Amino acid sequence: MDHDSTITTSPPTGFELHAGRGRFNAAFFRTMAPYLEWTLRWHKRRVFAGLPRAVVEIGSGVGANLRYLPTGGTLIAIEPNRYMHAELRASARRAGVRLDLRERLAEQTGLADHSVDTVISSLVLCSVKDPAAVLAEIRRILRPGGAFRFVEHVVARSGTPTRAAQRILRRPWAWTFEGCSCERDLEHFIRAAGFENVTTDRYRVHTPFLPFNTQIAGIARA
Template sequence: MTESSTRESAVPAFRPHGGRGPFNAAFFHAMGPYLESALRPHKQRVYAGLTDDVVEIGPGVGANLPYLAEGSTLVAIEPNPYMHDRLRAAAARRRVHLDLRPAGAEQTGLPDGSVGTVISSLVLCSVHDPEAVLAEIRRILRPGGTFRFVEHVVAQDGTPTRAAQRALRRPWSWTFEGCSCERDLEGAVRAAGFGSVEVEHYRLHTPFLPFNPQIAGVARV
């Protein structure tokens, strides 16, 4: 067995849940406008000038489609089948060509150095192995390519938000299909070997306290 096949077999396959899957698809569809209103200034900055072919890790129900130009192509790496119908409908409304791939983000199946832009929002919190996902993103990006991200992160120690993250970690993770509100994703991106990383820290003011510390940024190969 080769090293790559050993690594691939170590990544557990995404297992859709008959209860949480439909719930999350409906939740993010219903909450999309509210979340988008809070995140829009940060997305507008990091998603400005997207190329006509974009790979998105975990697009869900299509919250980021408005940032793609009409007629562009989105390669959607989305393993959760309960998101697919809403994602297809949203892409059709936005007149974006959708290449939907029900793969895990650790193994996209795309060729080395084949893409110019990868985006993610609120998804590195829930992947099984964020370091493996970031390595995969680097692998598929061509020289000069960019990874553009908007993510929620662990709060500073000693803060009420950090205490809430600790207290709610298990029910939060169960409800949102493995989502962790305690990941140092800035550290993970900076350690992933990109040529440069720019990160903005900010805080949302929503009822979802563990979700409010956030980062947005651009990593370049």
Template structure:
């Protein structure tokens, strides 16, 4: 749900209402969302290197998982998120922030220059998940990792899937393109990584379309 939806090209068009709403929403609801997924994040992000690239950093929810003094290359095109993101880096976590106002399909980083990429609740929003994963593979050096926590489509025929289908349009409009019906395990396994470990799990929250999730690591 973190805003990183993109249009063709390398720019992101901020909606005058939704951009500010999403920045405020994730600032307020971030602690609750983090409480729901923290066990998975703590496991995946336990040994992050000192420099990390994050797709869709939003308002900085994942900075708590970086060691003080780390460098975060934050790929976040939604400008209304930036004030809170900078404040989180400077005041709360002592993180050196390298903010890139670009989309995940076109990070602008050199080939094989990165040891670790992370994302949480981001691949649901991008226009082309396969293109984003190709970009991750391009910038990761051999042996690097892509660590992800994402929400996905529920199994076909379940009440959760029916609700996801019923709410897909207002959900996508509210959360700037976020889809609650993507089977993200498929593009992750097809992206050409050397290995992909995926753990499916379910949350129990009032945000029912968001409750079917996966977490894992892809190895370059």
């Protein structure tokens, strides 16, 4: 079997219309990956500890989370931005992980019902068009008892400087980062999605990207 494969559907809406933005984000996350990984390392290590040999990732980007998969494992990567695919493939080869790359939106993974044990995401639910639909899709593909493991940035508490920055910057932030919303209460979405059990940890990171600094990490079990 080949080390990696790609399943391509019709180009996801938005990425072909704004090719320049897709290329910018691929370059940005490739450049910023070491910094972001350093910033989030403790939270990722805790939430992604002990991942199984086969994992589905929503929004794999340039492969920042491949390091948490066991060598020889398989990542089913749902990544609609084709400008990230070359770096994602290279990252998988370096990590010794087989890549099953699918150019699809997170709302429609194309995977069978109750077919996977683990789904992961980091810094992704902020940018999907319909987080409730994505979470419903994750529940659909997870086996009973399976886990959705996540690290995401979320809306800050009302009345804080971070919340004010999120409100002021929401439009340029969303345009630059492919629809990313810095004002989503993702903990609410996850808890309302119908998982059997949800544990979350709310925390703050310290970066120059103020709207990004309020975050949650956790595990939701089907």
